[in-house]
Amino acid sequence: MDRREAVQYISLLLGGTLVGANSFLTGCKTKNEVSYTFTDEDIAFLNEVGETILPATATPGAKAANVGEFMKVMVNDCYEEKDQKIFHEGITNLQNESEKKLKTSFMQATPEQRHDFLVALNKEQKDYTSGKKADDPAHYFRMMKELTLLGYFTSEIGHTQARRHVPVPGKYEGCIPYKKGDKAFT
Numbered sequence: 001m002d003r004r005e006a007v008q009y010i011s012l013l014l015g016g017t018l019v020g021a022n023s024f025l026t027g028c029k030t031k032n033e034v035s036y037t038f039t040d041e042d043i044a045f046l047n048e049v050g051e052t053i054l055p056a057t058a059t060p061g062a063k064a065a066n067v068g069e070f071m072k073v074m075v076n077d078c079y080e081e082k083d084q085k086i087f088h089e090g091i092t093n094l095q096n097e098s099e100k101k102l103k104t105s106f107m108q109a110t111p112e113q114r115h116d117f118l119v120a121l122n123k124e125q126k127d128y129t130s131g132k133k134a135d136d137p138a139h140y141f142r143m144m145k146e147l148t149l150l151g152y153f154t155s156e157i158g159h160t161q162a163r164r165h166v167p168v169p170g171k172y173e174g175c176i177p178y179k180k181g182d183k184a185f186t
Helices: 003-013 021-026 040-053 067-078 081-102 111-131 140-153 156-160
Strands: none
Touching: 040 067, 040 081, 040 111, 040 140, 067 081, 067 140, 081 111, 081 140, 111 140, 140 156
């Protein structure tokens, strides 16, 4: 059941006493129309970008958490159309820049080449962000980085394997000794 159905059922239970119920329900409609679509290749590409940002080490990387699919949902459902456009153009820009600077596609590049390329792109993004005005658009690589981190650390893999997961909290302990290398608590 989605939110709109729930509100309709509640208003029926209340006998329709909800003033302006129809206008209230129209507020539940999504204002973001998806004008851009993600292909399976885009999802695989975003997974590889995410894996370069958060590679597998002793814990699984961003690709195992399927951050590409997460990015698709977030961009389509939460981003305004102008940001959706920036993100999709960013996928194309990243691929074109990779071809130009690495002389190969991002997908065909070695992990070291990908890493060095994204480090340079991150520097470009930081320079852009530090000099931008409030009404300037966001940088596409910053969006990708933020969504990678959010998607990974809110996934089951990131939550349970990259951090110390305590499924049922115990008593409050204000001072817990930390040993170098310990994972953060979730």
